[in-house]
Amino acid sequence: MADRGLRPKPKSLGFMATPLVQSLIERLILVIFTIWTGLTISFLVTRLSPRNPAEQVLSRIQGAGVFMRPEEIEAMRRTVMGLFGLDKPLWEQYISFLQSVLTFKFGPSLLNFPVPANDIISLYMPWTIFLLLTATIISWIIGVVVGIVMGIWEHKKAVKILEYTFITIFPLPYVVLAIAFLIIFVGILRIYIGVTIVPTFTLSLETLSAMFSRAWLPALSIIVLSIINWAMGSLALARTAKREPHVFYAMVRGIPTNLLLKRYIGKNVLILQVTALALSLGGIFGGALATEYIFNYPGLGTLLYNSIVTNDFNTMLGIITYSILGVTIASFVIDMVYPFIDPRVRYGGGE
């Protein structure tokens, strides 16, 4: 660790770029490539599907009892195929998909034909953000504090018991926990958890309270599991911090626990957990598929699930695009801000 500062600086790109600008440009290029690859993989997977969304629109129109002559059906098929861009060869579809990502116009939704997919997404987006933002922030604050406190008094009996409780729940897949919540709250306690409300978002008290009445149980299930996640992470970090010589020296010297908590261990843990928080905040734009599906919450996750099972590829790719953008941009921002938080890290340092 100590010799890291002594290593020769990596050779710069030749011209007069400062390390900041240079690493900014390098990272930005990498981010764009990463986003592109993620989008391409997602696009290819949707086109692998043998099902044709245009046929489904047609059969729905015909199912409504509209009588059409065969040539009319043929003309209609061509129009609908054209609307979804499915009549073109694959590479043209791919290019128009990339264009749609740049302009955020993903074409008509199949599930709610002919409303544009983007309108539907923006309708559900506030619900997901409300649920996940509150759940993530609350669980982060509680979890990190609990983890640090556990790390400091790690030999107390109560802490040991708490840790083993956490160990039991931690490896569980989220769905199992969510179903346990449903069993407890709905099956045993018979608590009313609200019905699906058509999500039209206006910034009013009414909407917010409607959101809250739907969101509290799913949020609670996320919070419980995430608190354990954050606490276990912070506990491990606190233990590592305790083993560092300067912290150990401070403990031997007998500094007040308060100071140990704040300056010696708290700081070390917080540095890493702040970045982890930023990463998980970047992850909320994809919606919480499992949560929203199990609790039937009207958000992006439910929309995504419905669009997957009905082959609504435009909506699906739209949500996936937001999700990829959220994650990559968050990690890019962290990389750029990190040297300000942690002076041990430099731009362009290491490999």
Added chain:
Amino acid sequence: MEEVNRMARHLDLKISLAVVIALVMYSVIVPQITPYDPRLWNVVPRDKPPSLQYPFGTTSMGQDVFIVTAWALRNSLVLGTIAAAMLVLIAFTIGSIAGGTKNSIVRAILTYLIDSFCVIPFLPILILIASLWRERLGIIGTASIIALLGWGGQSRNIRSVIMGLRERTFTYTAIFSGYGTLKLIYKSYLPYIVRWLSIAFLFGIIFCIGLETTLSVFGITSLENPTIGTVIFWTREYQAYLRGLWWWYTFPLIFFIVFLASMYVIIRRLVARFIEGER
């Protein structure tokens, strides 16, 4: 007193090992000694609470919970193990090349491939693929898809482990004392990496079992062959929570939770012993 102390040392590890072995034996032996195929429906009376004849009760589909749980646990275990093995193999191949190569172009390409697989929203794509080919995906198919899509995170870890090894002092010592690259890898790195990989493999089992359970709860794996996830799916489908059929979900869930927790305790002990160097 010393005897007691030695017995109490790593008590959680010993208990967990015993639990895991017991559960594996239960899941292997019980399906072997049943007179009928555990996948069949309507072989016993429906909705019977636990009794002497059916120690864990029966389901609404006419299955003995005791046997279904064993079979489901077995399937989940097999799937998790296969998926984890493939996942660790892919992750190790790509991660070790990305971390170890001297060719900067190869390194850049692989690193960015790893990054891309870390950002694709994993669950939606998995659900799409599983829902498209559900009929044809058996246990091995589901396992390979999980492995093919999920290797990103592990690969990133392995890459940084290898990069860390290259920077360690003992590497330089070995090189200066005349070790060749191959000898360096076999003598110095392999013991370390093998420990690391076996821990990654055990973690992978937990991860893959969890994913399969998630997929099954969505109802998009083949539902006739029970895994723990499909058991949960059917209890939801038959409204077992509202109808008070507590034995149907309680026993499989308890076994599942106990198994995962024990696995996790073992992993934590292994990490503490081999990675962090605790005595």
